[in-house]
Amino acid sequence: MDKMLPKVRKAVFPAAGLGTRFLPATKAQPKEMLPLVDKPLIQYGVEEAIHSGIQNIIIITGRGKTAIEDHFDVSFEMEHLLESRNKKDLLNTIRSISDMINVAYVRQKEAMGLGHAVLRARELIGPEPFGVVLSDDVIDAEVPCMRQLLDIYEFYGASVVALMEVPKDVISSYGVVDAEPIAHNGARDRLFRICNMVEKPRPDEAPSNLAIIGRYVLTPEIFDSIESIEPGSGGELQLTDALKHLLRSRPIYGLRFEGARYDAGDKLGFLKATVEFALKRYDLGEEFRQYLSTLKL
Numbered sequence: 001m002d003k004m005l006p007k008v009r010k011a012v013f014p015a016a017g018l019g020t021r022f023l024p025a026t027k028a029q030p031k032e033m034l035p036l037v038d039k040p041l042i043q044y045g046v047e048e049a050i051h052s053g054i055q056n057i058i059i060i061t062g063r064g065k066t067a068i069e070d071h072f073d074v075s076f077e078m079e080h081l082l083e084s085r086n087k088k089d090l091l092n093t094i095r096s097i098s099d100m101i102n103v104a105y106v107r108q109k110e111a112m113g114l115g116h117a118v119l120r121a122r123e124l125i126g127p128e129p130f131g132v133v134l135s136d137d138v139i140d141a142e143v144p145c146m147r148q149l150l151d152i153y154e155f156y157g158a159s160v161v162a163l164m165e166v167p168k169d170v171i172s173s174y175g176v177v178d179a180e181p182i183a184h185n186g187a188r189d190r191l192f193r194i195c196n197m198v199e200k201p202r203p204d205e206a207p208s209n210l211a212i213i214g215r216y217v218l219t220p221e222i223f224d225s226i227e228s229i230e231p232g233s234g235g236e237l238q239l240t241d242a243l244k245h246l247l248r249s250r251p252i253y254g255l256r257f258e259g260a261r262y263d264a265g266d267k268l269g270f271l272k273a274t275v276e277f278a279l280k281r282y283d284l285g286e287e288f289r290q291y292l293s294t295l296k297l
């Protein structure tokens, strides 16, 4: 790593969206607190950041999101109860996560888009590169996805977005890139230099089948870009539009990361993730597998 290159120390977790795809569960409860097996979505994202070497977490919250703050706080009553019942494992489980991070919260008063949410973190980030994690994109990977992006940032010193191939019939749900492959680590089909990007294109107008998913490493110039764009798709300030603006003055890379991604903000994606994660659990997997095999599908 270039000695002069600033290190990524902070990650922003936008969690102020309305979660309309998951109503009614998300009417009074944040989508980020929906549990996959027994852990809220946002905790998977926070653990990914920690395992990638980032301990400073900035969560962008909105109305009705206090459960997120409580989750990462110390729960004296719960700890006392577990201690008195001698439940050491559970005690360690609930303690370890809040011990490992420094967490700050910023409010987004109105859900005016992902770009707008990220801009709320400007003061806390300052002139540093930072990660962005959308915790409803849950990624199961040997090397954490954020770590894979950081490796590219540390090599090229530029912003990096996570990319995934998606089928044509669903491409218009994503930001899509026009990109040129570049050789990296002996492969030519993983890393791309981005030439252009389009938010939610019609299938016949999509420049490729490579979609941006919820992991980014951004250099601080992105804040000026967010400030200079107009609301786009859905009347919201889109991060993709800000990245497109940034492309005029800086290179941006895209990494087709290694691992499986689940869109847990969507009901079917959430169910798939639940089944896959439950099957992988050492304490539940075997029994769950046996149960599934009894279903007449």
Ligand code: UTP
Binding pocket: 014, 015, 016, 017, 018, 019, 020, 021, 022, 031, 060, 108, 110, 111, 112, 113, 114, 116, 117, 134, 135, 136, 265
């Ligand atoms: P989504 O596109 O999943 O939107 O946002 P959403 O509103 O949360 O959910 P649906 O589509 O209505 O079901 C992607 C990420 O950006 C955050 C969300 O919390 C989610 O993590 N976000 C989005 C904000 O923080 N603020 C916004 O104004 C919009």
